[in-house]
Amino acid sequence: MQCPYCQHTNSRVLESRSSEGGQSTRRRRECLNCKHRFTTYERIEFVPITVIKHDGKKESFDASKLLRGMVRACEKTGITHQRLENIVDDIESYLQQRPQRQVTTHEIGQLVLQYLRKENEVAYIRFASVYGRFKGIKDFVETLDQLQQETVSASVSQWSNGSTKNRGESANSQFLSLSHNNSDHV
Numbered sequence: 019m020q021c022p023y024c025q026h027t028n029s030r031v032l033e034s035r036s037s038e039g040g041q042s043t044r045r046r047r048e049c050l051n052c053k054h055r056f057t058t059y060e061r062i063e064f065v066p067i068t069v070i071k072h073d074g075k076k077e078s079f080d081a082s083k084l085l086r087g088m089v090r091a092c093e094k095t096g097i098t099h100q101r102l103e104n105i106v107d108d109i110e111s112y113l114q115q116r117p118q119r120q121v122t123t124h125e126i127g128q129l130v131l132q133y134l135r136k137e138n139e140v141a142y143i144r145f146a147s148v149y150g151r152f153k154g155i156k157d158f159v160e161t162l163d164q165l166q167q168e169t170v171s172a173s174v175s176q177w178s179n180g181s182t183k184n185r186g187e188s189a190n191s192q193f194l195s196l197s198h199n200n201s202d203h204v
């Protein structure tokens with residue numbers, strides 16, 4: 019770090035501390051040449067991520083938008099808002115760390131599904147129905163079957179046991195109504 023007084027490039031650090039709520043590190047330095055003291059701040063470089071949507075349009079990744087979509091899809095599934103925030107944080111950190119600066123809505127959807135699958139089957143199916151844009155009952159039942167093969171659990175059995183067709187249909191139309199609001203990011 020070049021000294022602002024004499025442009026010498028070596029300094030020693032007198033003190034380091036976290037600042038801006040942990041977002042940066044403040045360092046008090048002393049020039050090894052002229053002994054003047056100065057302060058530097060170190061921050062993580064924030065590189066915007068571009069989202070490529072289904073229709074080919076591009077927009078900046080917006081974590082709060084993704085969170086809103088997930089909150090809607092996960093209503094009444096018992097997943098806490100805090101948990102959803104944490105998932106969004108994880109996804110954002112992951113995207114920040116990748117070398118690619120672009121991500122498709124499809125990839126974001128897959129990431130969300132990976133998390134939701136571990137959390138809650140109902141939330142998983144609801145999000146999948148929005149993000150996967152089920153075209154009809156057949157797609158919906160196929161996804162249920164696929165999920166059931168992977169995870170056999172009480173809540174999933176409830177969905178697919180008995181009159182699968184009727185249950186699936188009513189559930190599907192309910193989910194499709196979500197997709198209007200939810201199509202921004204997913």
Ligand SMILES: [Zn+2]
Pocket residue numbers: 021022023024025026049050051052053054
């Ligand atoms: Zn100096």
